[in-house]
Amino acid sequence: MQIRCYPVGKINNITIQITMKNLIIIIIAIIGIQTVQAQQLDQKTINIIKVKLINAKDLYNKGEYYDALKKIEDIETLSKGAKSAKIQNLKVKCYVGKGSYKSAQRELNVLYDMNPSDNILKDIAAYTDKIEEGVLLLNNISIDDLFFSEGLAAVELNEKWGFINEQRELVLPAIYTHAMFFEEGLASVELDDKWGFINKQGELVIPAIYTYVYYFSEGLTAVKLNEKLGYINKQGELVVPAIYTDADYFQDGLAKVELNGEKFYINKKGERVRKQ
Numbered sequence: 001m002q003i004r005c006y007p008v009g010k011i012n013n014i015t016i017q018i019t020m021k022n023l024i025i026i027i028i029a030i031i032g033i034q035t036v037q038a039q040q041l042d043q044k045t046i047n048i049i050k051v052k053l054i055n056a057k058d059l060y061n062k063g064e065y066y067d068a069l070k071k072i073e074d075i076e077t078l079s080k081g082a083k084s085a086k087i088q089n090l091k092v093k094c095y096v097g098k099g100s101y102k103s104a105q106r107e108l109n110v111l112y113d114m115n116p117s118d119n120i121l122k123d124i125a126a127y128t129d130k131i132e133e134g135v136l137l138l139n140n141i142s143i144d145d146l147f148f149s150e151g152l153a154a155v156e157l158n159e160k161w162g163f164i165n166e167q168r169e170l171v172l173p174a175i176y177t178h179a180m181f182f183e184e185g186l187a188s189v190e191l192d193d194k195w196g197f198i199n200k201q202g203e204l205v206i207p208a209i210y211t212y213v214y215y216f217s218e219g220l221t222a223v224k225l226n227e228k229l230g231y232i233n234k235q236g237e238l239v240v241p242a243i244y245t246d247a248d249y250f251q252d253g254l255a256k257v258e259l260n261g262e263k264f265y266i267n268k269k270g271e272r273v274r275k276q
Contacts, residue, residue, distance in 0.1 A: 020223030027151075040080060044177040049075050056090060065098040065173075066202055085116040089123055096127050098202075099162060099173040138168045149181040152200065163187070172202045181214040186234065197236075206236040214249055221270060222255075231255070231270075240270035 019063045041049075056071035068115035072091050088111045108124065108131060116124070137157060143166065146153035152163040152171065164184075178190040186197040186205065196208030196217075202264030210222035220239065230242030231250075245259035254265045254275055264273045 004196060022084075024145045033189070039141070042081070043080055048266075049078050052078075052164040053087065053090075054246055056087075060090060060094055060097065063097065065094040068094045074242075084116060085111060085120055088114060089116065089120045096130060099134065099170045099175060100130050100156075102167075102169045104131045105135055134170070138164065138170060143168065147181055149183060150185070150200075152182055152187075154179040154187070161189070172198070172200075180215065183217070184219070184234070186216055188215065188221075197221075205234075208230070211270060214247075217249040217251065218253065218268075220250050220255075222249065231268075239268070240266065 016204065052071045052075050055141070056068045057077070059065075059068035067093065072087060072094070075182055076085060092104050092107045092111055095101070095107060097137065100125040104127075108128070111120075111124070136247035141155060141164065144156060146164075148166060151165060153165075155164050155170075155174070157170070157174040160174040161176040161179035162170055163172035164170050168255065169217050176189040176191060177193070180188045182200065186199055188195050189198050189204075189208070191204075191208040195210045195213040196204055197206040197213070199270050201207050210223040210225060211227075214222040215232065220233055222237075223232050223242070225238075225242040228242040229244040229247035230238055231237050242258040246259075246263075248256040250268065253267055254273065256263060257266055265273050267273050
C-alpha cells in the first residue's frame with residue numbers, strides 16, 4: 001500500500017508533511033471534540049432535555065421569562081457543557097423579553113460564535129436593535145442618583161419602573177406604574193392603580209389590591225383598604241385590622257397609629273399599649 005505525504009505548512013522554510021492516515025486521525029479528533037460531550041448523554045437524559053426545552057418554549061410564549069430561563073439553566077446542567085444554538089437563541093430571547101439587555105448582549109455574543117443557522121439569524125435580526133437600544137438606555141443611567149437597597153434600585157425606563165443592580169443590569173423588568181425600594185426582601189410596586197409586593201425574583205407575592213402601602217419593618221407593613229389602614233404580614237394576611245386613619249411602621253415591636261383623632265401605640269397583635 002502506497003502512503004502519500006502532503007505538505008501542510010512550513011517552519012523555518014522546512015516543509016512539514018503528514019500521511020493520509022494521520023490526516024484522517026486528526027480530522028476525526030477535531031470532529032470528536034465537538035461531539036464527544038453529546039455522546040456522553042444517555043437517551044433518558046436526552047429525552048429529559050427535550051421535554052424541558054418544550055416547557056421552556058411554552059413559558060417563553062406565555063411571557064414567563066424567568067421560569068423559562070430556569071428551564072434553560074436545567075438543560076445546560078444536564079447537557080454537561082454541550083451547546084445548542086437553538087437553546088442559546090431561546091436564552092437570548094428570554095433576556096430580551098424580561099428587559100435584561102446587558103445579559104442578552106452577552107449571551108448573543110456567545111450565540112454568534114456558535115455559527116447559527118439562517119433561521120436563527122433571522123430571529124437575531126428581529127431583536128438585535130432592541131438589545132442595542134436597551135443597553136444604551138441603561139448605560140445612560142446615573143447610578144449616583146439612585147437609592148440602592150439590598151443590592152437593587154428602582155428605576156424609571158420609558159415611563160415604566162423596574163429594578164437594576166449596581167452593574168446597570170436590569171434584573172427586574174420595567175413593567176410597573178411605580179416602584180419603591182426593597183426592604184426585608186420585598187418591594188412595593190404599583191399595577192393598575194393598586195399596590196402589592198414583589199420578591200427579588202420578580203414574583204408578585206402579595207397581590208396588588210391596596211390603595212397604599214408602606215415598606216416592611218419587623219415582618220409587617222401598613223396597608224390601606226377602604227380608606228383605612230391596617231397591617232399585613234409577608235404572606236399577605238391582615239393581622240391587624242384596617243381601622244386606623246394613620247399608621248406608622250413597627251419599631252421594637254410597636255407602631256404608632258391614629259384612631260378617632262387619638263394617637264397611641266399598638267403591638268403586633270393590634271393591642272393598645274403604653275410605650276416605655
